[in-house]
Amino acid sequence: xxxxxxxxxxxxxxxxxxxxxxxxxDGHDRGVYVLARAFRDAGMEVIYPGLLPTPEQIVDIAIDExxxxxxxxLLNGSHMTIFKKVMELLRARHAGDVAVIGGGIIPxxxxxxxxxxxxxxxxxxxxxxxxxxxxxxxxxxxxxxxRRVA
Amino acid sequence: MTDTxxxxxxxxxxxxxxxxxxxxxxxEDEPELFSRIIKGLYRPGSMPRVIGLTGPPGCGKSTLIxxxxxxxxxxxxxxxxxxxxxxSPFSGGSFLGNRxxxxxxxxxxxxxxxxxxxxxxxxxxxxxxxxAIITLASAGFDMIVVESVGSGQADTDIANISSTVLLVLSPxxxxxxxxxxxxxxxxxxxFVINKAELEGSDRAAxxxxxxxxxxxxxxxxxxALTSCTSRRxxxxxxxxxxxxxxxxxxxxxxxxxxxxxxxxxxKELSSRRVDALIDGHAAAIGQMAESMDPYxxxxxxxxxxxxxxxxxxxxx
Numbered sequence: 001x002x003x004x005x006x007x008x009x010x011x012x013x014x015x016x017x018x019x020x021x022x023x024x025x026d027g028h029d030r031g032v033y034v035l036a037r038a039f040r041d042a043g044m045e046v047i048y049p050g051l052l053p054t055p056e057q058i059v060d061i062a063i064d065e066x067x068x069x070x071x072x073x074l075l076n077g078s079h080m081t082i083f084k085k086v087m088e089l090l091r092a093r094h095a096g097d098v099a100v101i102g103g104g105i106i107p108x109x110x111x112x113x114x115x116x117x118x119x120x121x122x123x124x125x126x127x128x129x130x131x132x133x134x135x136x137x138x139x140x141x142x143x144x145x146x147r148r149v150a
Numbered sequence: 151m152t153d154t155x156x157x158x159x160x161x162x163x164x165x166x167x168x169x170x171x172x173x174x175x176x177x178e179d180e181p182e183l184f185s186r187i188i189k190g191l192y193r194p195g196s197m198p199r200v201i202g203l204t205g206p207p208g209c210g211k212s213t214l215i216x217x218x219x220x221x222x223x224x225x226x227x228x229x230x231x232x233x234x235x236x237x238s239p240f241s242g243g244s245f246l247g248n249r250x251x252x253x254x255x256x257x258x259x260x261x262x263x264x265x266x267x268x269x270x271x272x273x274x275x276x277x278x279x280x281x282a283i284i285t286l287a288s289a290g291f292d293m294i295v296v297e298s299v300g301s302g303q304a305d306t307d308i309a310n311i312s313s314t315v316l317l318v319l320s321p322x323x324x325x326x327x328x329x330x331x332x333x334x335x336x337x338x339x340x341f342v343i344n345k346a347e348l349e350g351s352d353r354a355a356x357x358x359x360x361x362x363x364x365x366x367x368x369x370x371x372x373x374a375l376t377s378c379t380s381r382r383x384x385x386x387x388x389x390x391x392x393x394x395x396x397x398x399x400x401x402x403x404x405x406x407x408x409x410x411x412x413x414x415x416x417k418e419l420s421s422r423r424v425d426a427l428i429d430g431h432a433a434a435i436g437q438m439a440e441s442m443d444p445y446x447x448x449x450x451x452x453x454x455x456x457x458x459x460x461x462x463x464x465x466x
């Protein structure tokens with residue numbers, strides 16, 4: 001549809017809200033900007049809080065901005081601790097319904113453990129943007145279904 | 151009232167952040183549910199003070215807000231921040247990056263910040279912005295800072311809902327004042343020349359001052375020079391905001407903001423009514439193509455003077 005502006009959009013099609021976060025001591029933000037742009041061009045509202053938010057800040061922002069999805073990119077090997085912390089905080093704040101998606105440099109052996117925590121995707125370098133966008137859409141749709149019945 | 155509406159209303163009363171956040175989403179997406187939530191919460195005549203910031207992109211509005219907000223909190227206010235960014239007219243998506251410069255200021259329990267995309271709204275402000283303000287007010291926030299899309303164009307919307315309007319400029323915009331669209335200069339209460347550490351800030355202030363001397367009431371407006379890097383002029387700006395707020399006629403402001411919101415809601419409802427009419431008479435309207443011009447057809451549609459279709463009664 002040409003000029004699919006929000007005004008003509010039904011409430012069922014309201015834009016997906018994604019928090020894109022790059023926590024821990026990791027300043028490599030090129031990739032995160034590529035993602036931000038891809039998500040925006042896919043019609044999503046992307047909240048980017050800048051570099052190095054703490055897990056606490058990520059969860060605060062996710063709640064205040066009422067996002068459907070948190071997408072976290074980590075390239076420095078701290079994924080196991082950071083993701084675990086984010087998941088714990090989300091549960092503690094009764095925000096366990098937000099979907100958490102991971103990406104970055106994540107060794108294959110860590111992926112099943114992340115999945116068990118509830119962190120999905122866990123994409124590495126070279127993943128086609130379309131794959132990531134599709135996954136975000138699927139998880140967001142899940143979240144919205146759950147919220148509707150809640 | 152549905153369970154959702156009741157739970158969220160209850161949460162707002164307690165000042166629960168997740169409820170505030172969800173309520174602002176509902177205000178954006180489900181106006182009918184929102185109207186049910188606020189029915190019991192809305193206190194007529196209790197519009198919070200609204201500080202509106204507008205100005206061209208890149209002049210430092212977000213950074214300025216991050217420095218002003220903690221000072222307002224120090225004064226005992228609970229501060230809501232609503233930052234509006236543009237949605238792409240092509241994809242409908244947006245990049246909401248105002249938090250980048252604000253995170254430190256936002257870590258207080260007395261501050262709630264929300265990013266809102268314009269979603270096709272005209273005039274620099276999102277349609278749901280007042281609803282966000284109403285939500286925050288219901289949750290006990292007494293001062294709201296609104297950052298509008300830095301388009302400079304048609305930002306006059308912000309005047310309708312703000313008790314104090316700040317126009318933020320920075321040196322090096324060329325003919326700063328000339329470049330501003332007509333209307334913006336008139337609506338601002340305080341002119342801020344930000345990035346005052348840069349060369350040309352005095353000249354920019356001078357240009358604003360000389361422009362103000364040509365418009366009525368212009369001499370009474372304040373000009374502040376601020377630098378977010380050295381934090382120079384920030385205290386002075388906060389003082390000017392306080393001064394202006396103390397001069398605002400609360401009743402007049404509440405009426406103006408209320409009119410603006412009633413107008414928006416009425417337009418939304420009538421637009422839905424027209425959509426329902428068109429849906430209900432699609433075939434009959436098509437047949438009019440044979441016998442009249444579109445203005446005549448639209449007039450007859452609105453008069454209800456139309457045959458061959460079932461008039462579907464609009465819900466409200």
